[in-house]
Amino acid sequence: MTRIGKASELAAYRAELLKKRPADAKVVAVCCGTGCNAYGAQKVYAAFAAELAKQGVKDWALRSTGCHGFCERGTLVVMFPEGMLYQRVKPEDVAEIVEKTLKGGETLERFLYDDPVTGEKHRLEHEIPFYKHQERLILGQNGQLNPESxxxxxxxxxxxxxxxxxxxxxxxxxxxxxxxxxxxxxxxxxxxxxxxxxxxxxxxxxxxxxxxxxxxxxxxxxxxxxxxxxxxxxxxxxxxxxxxxxxxxxxxxxxxxxxxxxxxxxxxxxxxxxxxxxxxxxxxxxxxxxxxxxxxxxxxxxxxxxxxxxxxxxxxxxxxxxxxxxxxxxxxxxxxxxxxxxxxxxxxxxxxxxxxxxxSIGTKGSTGTKIFSLVGKVNNTGLVEVPMGMTLRKIIFEIGGGIPAGRKFKAVQTGGPSGGCLPAEKLDLPVDFDTLWNEGSMMGSGGMIVMDDRTCMVDVAKYFLGFLKFESCGKCTTCREGIRRLHELVTAVTEGRATEETLQLIEDLSETVEAASLCALGTTATNPVRSTLKFFREEYLAHVKERRCPAAVCKTLIRYDINEKCTGCMVCAKRCPQKCISGERKKLHVIDQSKCIKCGICLDVCKFDAVEVK
Amino acid sequence: MELSRVDAIIERNGSRGASLLAILQDVQDEANYLPREALEHVSKRLELPLARVYAMATFFQAFHLEPRGKYVCTVCMGTACHVRGAARLVEQLERDLEVKSGGTTKDLQFTVEEVNCVGACALGPLVIINGEYHGTMTADRLTKTVEGLKKAEGGTR
Amino acid sequence: MTLNLTINGVRVEAEEGESLLDVARRNGFEIPSLCHHEAVAAYGACRLCLVEVTKGGRKKLTTSCNYEVLGGIEVVTESAAIRRHRAMVLELILAEAPESATVKALAAEYGVTRSRFAASGAGEDRDGCILCGLCARVCAEVVGANALTFRKRGDNRQMGTPFVEEPQTCIACGACAWVCPTSCVGFDEQNGERKVHRWKRSLPLAKTEKGHAFAPQFQLFHFRKLAKLEADFYKKAPGER
The missing domain is CATH 3.40.50.11540 (NADH-ubiquinone oxidoreductase 51kDa subunit)
Known part of the structure; x- marks a missing residue:
């Protein structure tokens, strides 16, 4: 490698590179980001290398790239210059793709993205709703370059x-x-x-x-x-x-x-x-x-x-x-x-x-784009880059494709442990630094966790407090003891041991933790509990007054039952770690509530939708 | 751990206080935990009070003062994994391996750990076993995975 | 350089580099604190010395121990909000050190006679320690023995010795016990030995020519080295000279 001695020589160096890689070059780009790697992208890449050699394909170059963002659908393979996207590609599919698509020019329908909302199939990456509404200034290059070059x-x-x-x-x-x-x-x-x-x-x-x-x-x-x-x-x-x-x-x-x-x-x-x-x-x-x-x-x-x-x-x-x-x-x-x-x-x-x-991109106060990680209970999870000021609704429903399994949107958490949970009535807010802050949440680094009606907001508050009590450095009394005590109090709510006085104490203590802690970890730590108390107070009250968890999440307050859809297949009884499910083959099974530890395995293994949680 | 290995790590990172974190990381990468004699040696070589070295070794979650299992099962506890039921996976591992989260089985085969988000949120809930990511995990599949590893170790357990 | 500021409406002078807590106390304004000691650098752990500072028209709450005074600031050391926050902090602290006379008295001043929080309940028992860190700071900054440290973080944080064992660099001088605001370190001399209970350190006492036992040998050695004293300096106890 030779040093480039002058700023002006960089352009010449680049011109040389471009000669070797014309804009219309045929490239198969395999996403080798962390998500796709977990699906086996390295093996897909290796399979392409082997197949291209084996089938003697000379006019296609192969490239391992960084994350394309659409992690839900990995392993992603994009064919340039056209930009056709194959999703959920497995190593065993590669031979066919090389033969039929790269050599034969044929589109293999089964690898195309099918919209979970409309059922429509899309060929090109940029036509997919997930990408169509994005403005990928930062992330866009990820798919086009080998990060090691x-x-x-x-x-x-x-x-x-x-x-x-x-x-x-x-x-x-x-x-x-x-x-x-x-x-x-x-x-x-x-x-x-x-x-x-x-x-x-x-x-x-x-x-x-x-x-x-x-x-x-x-x-x-x-x-x-x-x-x-x-x-x-x-x-x-x-x-x-x-x-x-x-x-x-x-x-x-x-x-x-x-x-x-x-x-x-x-x-x-x-x-x-x-x-x-x-x-x-x-x-x-x-x-x-x-x-x-x-x-x-x-x-x-x-x-x-x-x-x-x-x-x-x-x-x-x-x-x-x-x-x-x-x-x-x-x-x-x-x-x-x-x-x-x-x-x-x-x-x-x-x-x-x-x-x-x-x-010219974004809003007056918040310029440019922002990358969000759209995760949780949303159809299209992954990384999303949009101009500042786009509404939450557009991000979650148009790009994210809405909530899976036909469930109802409940809240979106932004800003991580320092942020807050915003309810459905805030969906039309533009996402920028100041708007979110004014709503008691924050942009944070861009986490956007979507929650549906099966997410318990008290449990979410407890989750963040549990996270922060462990992650606090432990120096300030207000942060170390304050967050620990808030976690205790919110836990009492989730276990049906709280009263309305508990809620008042949560609010008072939150105020002191925010006012008296040294760094931003402490001063923003109460945002998740305060925002959920503000927007989802009814849910807290259900736990407190009725000892009921409406989302059926808080263990102490729920029970598992088997309904008449049970076919008596015995799988749940076999897998139950407590051995507390009884019933004969082909007959309705019953859970012994006194022994049940609410681990949820029966619900996981039941193929007949017969296990209910309430 | 041979103290000469610790010396080599100190040489590589520079024998100064600012390198303490990096040195401890490299020691742990080699030994899989931070052996006491290594910490004492680092304290001596860097001329730092043992109290300061010990404080570093206990402050950061990456460090472990006890040997860990051959298989380290790390459950991601990030928010995305949490709302998809990660806590249940921890409980499942605790039951299957009869060890509390953060602990190691007596035969030094398995360690159960939690991590606060590894940034693979689309795959949640996620369990990492010795660096390999297992996405969209269920309690049932986790049990089977662990059973498989036990069997591979001879099935004596 | 002399700076002018006001505290509770009264004009006071201060030197550059002074902490607000020191300036306020020197001028007779009471501000509570449990983690501050003149012998060591400010740390800002207990959060009791909270005051309101107005600078350039902007008000904010801040701890005064680690706030370096600035010219022109206006300081309020007591207000309804400040009292409310201090009371809450004391309620948190009282749950950790319910036996401490100092903590109880201070809490009572803020109307806190019982804590609504369950007794301790931290991961490991803290036995009355409120994690102010004074013992470790005195040990490092004044004594130079570096025998103590915080370990872990968050609500698992504890004060103690490396590996939670008898600390080999401890000279049993007792400075830690002396500065501890909740008297949870514990310290005594019996049968020619000095014990620092919390750290499980015990050292035999050296005797003077006249047979008085007054300090551990290790401590005398350490002090002789620090102060560059003659080898036989401690053959006589202070009262014997």
Whole structure:
């Protein structure tokens, strides 16, 4: 690999690459994101490699790509240039696909996506409702490049943003990011340009640039997808940031739960250094900057900036008071600019295509797109990138295809453990930073968990409190004891041991936890319980007054029964760990309620819909 | 664990306080847990109080002070998995293996652990067994999977 | 540089770098706290020293121990909201240390005589420890023995010694017991031995020339080293010189 000595030579380097890969090249792209890998994508990829060789196919290239986002339907295979999508492809299907589709040009209907709502089949990826309403500025490249190839990234226009920034200088770059009003995608929504400026203006011999890749919100995985699918976009963003801020050293703090992301980043850094895009005198300019990777240790609180920095310094992840913010006094007490993965990935786009173009997307206060992980009780789960300001309804029902099995939408949880649950009457709200905040929820990093009528909202509140009491660093009394006590109180509700006084105590204690805790983990910890109490108070009252869980979730308050649909097949009796189901073959079975531990196995194994839970 | 291995890890990461987290991670990657003698050695080599090294080793969920089983069964407890019934999977493993979550069976074959979301939410509920993802899991299928592993180990249990 | 600020409407002066808690207390304003001690750096764990600070027209609640004073701020140390939050914090703390006279007295000042929360109930019993961290901070910052630390996190957090064993670097000086706000460390001398109960540390006492036992050998060694004293300095006890 030779270093590219000048910004202007990057274009020439790219032109050479493009000669080798014309726009109409035939490529089979196999999604090898984490979701598809779990379905066996690696085997599908290997099968394609073997079959293409075996059947002597020369005009199709094979590419392993990052996550396409439609994880529900993996393994995904897309055939370019047309963009035909085959879903749920298994290794044993590959020989037929190579023979009939790649060689014969035939469309194999059974691999096409069929809409669960309309039953319609779709051939092309971009025609599918899941993709049609999205604006995939960040994620779009995932499907088109091999994340382990810097040439793929450059061919798609990668590092041109950096070249442009170097050409126009640090001041122009900072102004452009400010004009674009890029807001932090990690949760707070703080304007990135403003933060950069504060950091750059802080007098110091050293400025740090940090990427927060400690994506800890349960139910959010967009950063994982970007890191694994397009690591260079993050790296390029950081280099541009380093230029604007005047930094020579950067860190990427990645969760250890994302081993593939670490591997891809490491490789990307090596390749970028090899081409002279990182290190001394980047692209022959006066900018010198390099990046190191730090692996997190499995602590949600390390997503908080001061805890993350403590962790990089080799200390436990305890946040400290931010009376002076980290852009001025951060890592090793030096000015440190921290943004998350998705924010950094937006930067090359802003520079490359300009602030004016960028602000034309989204709303006035929230520009650009936002990636959401649409999960839970929704038909099309996966990663969704939409312009800011799209309504919840459009995201959940048009892109997400609505609620499975004909059940009813109940709530959507946004913002992870710091966010709240919004009910059906809020579905027409536009999703942007400020609207969600005003409703007692927040954008957070973009988790969007859909809940149906079989989700108990008290149980959801209990879940988040349980998560947070374990993930709190434990320093503040209000956070450590307060969340633990809230969890105790909400547990009492789920077990029918609570009174209306309990609900009052939950509210009073929540107020103190919010007011008196040090970091954002504590001050936002009560959002899930408060928002559910606000919007689903009736459900709390059913638990309290009637000792009833309307969604049939809370164990203490439910029972399993077998109805007359039972055919007496005996499967449930055999699988019951308590051996408390009795009945003869071909006769109605009965559950001994005194022994039942409500594990739900009978419900899982029954093929006749005969097990009921109430 | 040989202390020379710990030395090699320290060399690789740099003998300074800032490398503590990375050093402990590498030790655990090799030994599958953090042996006490390794922690004491790291404390000595980095000239850090043992109290500080011990605090790190107990603060982060990634670290374990006890040896773990040959098969580590990790149930994802992310929100998406939770609403699809992940808690039941933990209970099932606890029953099948007769060990509490976080614990290891006496014969050091199985460890049951929980993790707060691995970002594979579309596959929920999810169980990871030695790094391999098993998506859309049910309690019943989990029992069968574990039975299969036990059998593969000779079926003596 | 001298800064001017107001506390409860009264103009006071402070030096740059001082903490708001120190400035307020020096000027006679009472602010409760359980995790603060002049000998160590502020930590901000107990959350009792909560006050309201108005800066540039914006009000916010903050702990005063780790808030460095700024010129022009207006501080309120007592209000209905502040009292309500402190009372709730004390109710949480009282459940952990129901026997502590200090905690009981302070709680009573805020009208809290019983806690609505069940006794402790934390993962492991904490035996009256409220996890303020003073013992470990004194041990590290003042004594330099680094014998104590927090372990684990969240509601599993505990204070103790590495591996929950008799700490080998502990000199049994007793500073931890001295600063503990709930007196849960426990410390005594009997039969020529000093014991620090909570850490299960016991060390034999050294004797002076006149046969008085007054401190553990290990402690004297540590102090001699820190203060660069003569080897026979402790042959005489302080009262014997």
């Amino acid at each position: 810097i040439d793929d990234y450059i061919a798609l226009g990668g590092y041109l943003g950096l070249a442009k920034a170097l050409e126009h200088g640090a001041d122009w770059t900072l102004e452009e990011v400010k004009k674009a009003n890029v807001r932090g995608r990690g949760g707070g929504g703080f304007p990135a340009g403003k933060k950069w400026e504060t950091c750059r203006n802080a007098k110091s011999d050293k400025h740090y640039v940090i990427c927060n890749a400690d994506e800890g919100d349960p139910g959010a995985f967009m950063d994982r997808s970007v890191l694994e699918g397009n690591p260079h976009s993050v790296i390029e963003g950081m280099i541009i940031g380093a230029l604007a801020i005047g930094s020579d050293e950067g860190f990427i703090y990645v969760r250890h739960e994302y081993p593939l992301a670490v591997k891809r980043l490491e490789q990307a850094l090596v390749e970028a250094r090899g081409l002279g895009l990182l290190g001394e005198k980047i692209l022959g300019s006066s900018l010198s900057f390099d990046i190191r990777i730090n692996r997190g240790g499995g602590a949600f609180v390390c997503g908080e900036s001061t805890a993350l920095m403590a962790s990089i310094e080799g200390r436990v992840g305890e946040p400290r008071a931010k009376h002076i913010n980290t852009a001025i006094q951060g890592l090793y007490n030096k000015p440190s600019n921290l943004n998350n993965v998705e924010t950094w990935a937006n930067i090359p786009l802003v520079i490359n295509r300009g602030a004016e173009w960028y602000t």
